[in-house]
Amino acid sequence: MTEDVFRLSSRFAQMKSSPVRDILAVLGRGDIISFAGGIPDPTLFELADFRESFAYTLENYGPRALQYASTIGEPELREQAAKRMSRHLPTEPNQVQVTSGSQEGLYLVATTLVDPGDVILVERPTYLTAVQAFTLVGARMVGVDSDEFGMLPDALDDAIETHDPKLVYLIPTFQNPTGRTMSADRRAAIAEVLVRTGVPLLEDDPYGELRFEGESVPPIAAQPGMAERTVLLNSASKVMAPGVRVGWLRAEGQILRSLEIAKQGVGLQTAVTDQLAVAHYLATYDLDAHIAKVADVYRTRRDAMLAGLDARLPEGATATRPEGGMFVWVRIGGDVDSALILPKAVDLGVAFVPGWPFYADHPDRTTMRLSFVTNSPEMIDEGLSRLATAWGW
Numbered sequence: 001m002t003e004d005v006f007r008l009s010s011r012f013a014q015m016k017s018s019p020v021r022d023i024l025a026v027l028g029r030g031d032i033i034s035f036a037g038g039i040p041d042p043t044l045f046e047l048a049d050f051r052e053s054f055a056y057t058l059e060n061y062g063p064r065a066l067q068y069a070s071t072i073g074e075p076e077l078r079e080q081a082a083k084r085m086s087r088h089l090p091t092e093p094n095q096v097q098v099t100s101g102s103q104e105g106l107y108l109v110a111t112t113l114v115d116p117g118d119v120i121l122v123e124r125p126t127y128l129t130a131v132q133a134f135t136l137v138g139a140r141m142v143g144v145d146s147d148e149f150g151m152l153p154d155a156l157d158d159a160i161e162t163h164d165p166k167l168v169y170l171i172p173t174f175q176n177p178t179g180r181t182m183s184a185d186r187r188a189a190i191a192e193v194l195v196r197t198g199v200p201l202l203e204d205d206p207y208g209e210l211r212f213e214g215e216s217v218p219p220i221a222a223q224p225g226m227a228e229r230t231v232l233l234n235s236a237s238k239v240m241a242p243g244v245r246v247g248w249l250r251a252e253g254q255i256l257r258s259l260e261i262a263k264q265g266v267g268l269q270t271a272v273t274d275q276l277a278v279a280h281y282l283a284t285y286d287l288d289a290h291i292a293k294v295a296d297v298y299r300t301r302r303d304a305m306l307a308g309l310d311a312r313l314p315e316g317a318t319a320t321r322p323e324g325g326m327f328v329w330v331r332i333g334g335d336v337d338s339a340l341i342l343p344k345a346v347d348l349g350v351a352f353v354p355g356w357p358f359y360a361d362h363p364d365r366t367t368m369r370l371s372f373v374t375n376s377p378e379m380i381d382e383g384l385s386r387l388a389t390a391w392g393w
């Protein structure tokens, strides 16, 4: 009966629960080796530094840390965020809006710019919870073809011509789900298309600092003419800790004020205690040293996953070889739907995320996303053995 009391909005009727969160929810079974979540290894969190940062926050700021505060964010955090972003792109604290994770940034941008039915161009495949956030505002997502270097500029040009999009959404570095990084040349070519056509960019960069090898590539926002037409999202989640729910975005001009007003309506502000503690952590501790430590561990795990896949994948299957981040993207090819393999895999004690939910349209169902960050090399090898049995390789 209660179903009839609440009449869901037509936008919400399109919503599906995140398959990743659903898979994570059934992974309580201790014997399952999970390649499913993009979850930082909790044993690497800097617990003592965070304990001190929260204690400092309460002792030093007192009631301010527990009070309502500005929507745009605490000055201490905006200053630290601007400093970090300025490594690639000169950024003033007044160009920074604090968010409750970059996930909130995705929603704020979409709700500020998109009317129901408007098109957002996304990569094929793209981050599935961005698809969820965009669906909440009634956006129509259109996937644009990519190769190993990222979205194809000609395909983007054509899609802009055909669909008149409000926005292009890209994750250029260590993309979720593929682990791919867009080359510097490709960034320049994509920027050229966007500047010429006047379409704004939502650039999502939670993984960029998590590099294990190779040269770092500045964000597309740093390309000529792009800073003023890009909302660039960063997050503490993948490099510090996702539980603090702290991220920040960089933007210029009027859009900043609109995003701030949207955030007022969504959540008033990000938790002041968390903002001040993260600001203190950034000002006091060596985040680069922490990232280097994490990268050392993740590199070994990535190598274990790639070696294990090389030894087991059937003829014709492919796996990406990321230089950082958290994910390897596997394409088996043929006509087997990875979602149909998942229950058998879970029975055998291994989990992954099927590829289909990462597509805005026309999913390649023979794909799957494997995260290499949470398990030891030995567990990764055992998990891949189970996976091979489930697939019958």
Ligand SMILES: Cc1ncc(COP(=O)(O)O)c(C=O)c1O
Pocket (backbone or CB within 6 Å): 038, 100, 101, 102, 103, 104, 127, 171, 176, 204, 206, 234, 235, 236, 237, 242, 246, 247
């Ligand atoms: C590409 C991408 N964007 C945004 C997020 C959201 O991260 P958070 O809200 O924790 O910053 C994630 C998390 O997995 C992600 O992979």
